[in-house]
Amino acid sequence: MDVDSGRETPLARRGSPRFIADRPHLVDDAEAALRLGKHVLLRGPTGSGKTRLAEALAERLGLEMESVNCSVDLDLEALLGYRTLGIAEGRTVVEYVEGPVVRAMRLGRMLYIDELNVARPEVLPILHGALDHRRRLTNPLTAEVVQAHPNFCVIAAINEGYAGTSPLNEALLNRFVVFDVPYVQGEALAQLIREATALAGAHHVERFVRLSADLVRASEVGELPVEAASIRALLDACDLSTQMPPLRAVRYAVAGKLSDPREQDLVMELASSYFGGA
Known part of the structure; x- marks a missing residue:
């Protein structure tokens, strides 16, 4: 067997590799857009490093990241949170548990939405207000108006042309600046x-x-x-x-x-x- 190593085996390594681009300006330009208050859409094929790029940008900006992995089963609860039963002062009460969108808006974190164009189109309009100049949304689960923290920003990623994906509607697409990740x-x-x-x-x-x-x-x-x-x-x-x-x-x-x-x-x-x- 021709084994070419000379390093620790993969089991000994931890963490994900840093993002490396053959277009060095890609990371700088995406960071500049986020610092200007823009939301970023990363468009590229699967395995091109979109998630690693988002992680690199969060690190550069010093922000924690909240993540949403889209699927055809994505619903409002997966985005905004859910109600559950809890105990308070010996009584059963209904409690609200924040979802990643609300948490990112309230705490000023980066929200990473992976495979945005896999989600059912009727679920996504809830994000419109958070992504435009209003930077707020009305949570239908609590009737609360959530105003975004100044540091809140969104990076979404899409793989175009894959089975199960659909084109983003123009209203949503216009809320992003688009970077291709080859x-x-x-x-x-x-x-x-x-x-x-x-x-x-x-x-x-x-x-x-x-x-x-x-x-x-x-x-x-x-x-x-x-x-x-x-x-x-x-x-x-x-x-x-x-x-x-x-x-x-x-x-x-x-x-x-x-x-x-x-x-x-x-x-x-x-x-x-x-x-x-x-």
């Missing part, structure tokens, strides 16, 4: 691999960078689905390759996530051109 490539990707995975050997890092470029090109021309080019999946393959042959690592981490056998074969054919003898 897959990191080239030397920036090599740096990310070195920092975020256990892979240390320069020759294998270079091969994975070139394989990523091939996967991105194949996805751009429709030969592969976009998820085949996921940087998250590539990093998984890099980690696995320190414990097994790289081709097996690519099969498990990249090709195995695809449902079409022809697409799986194409991924492995591309990988074989770099790791055929590994």
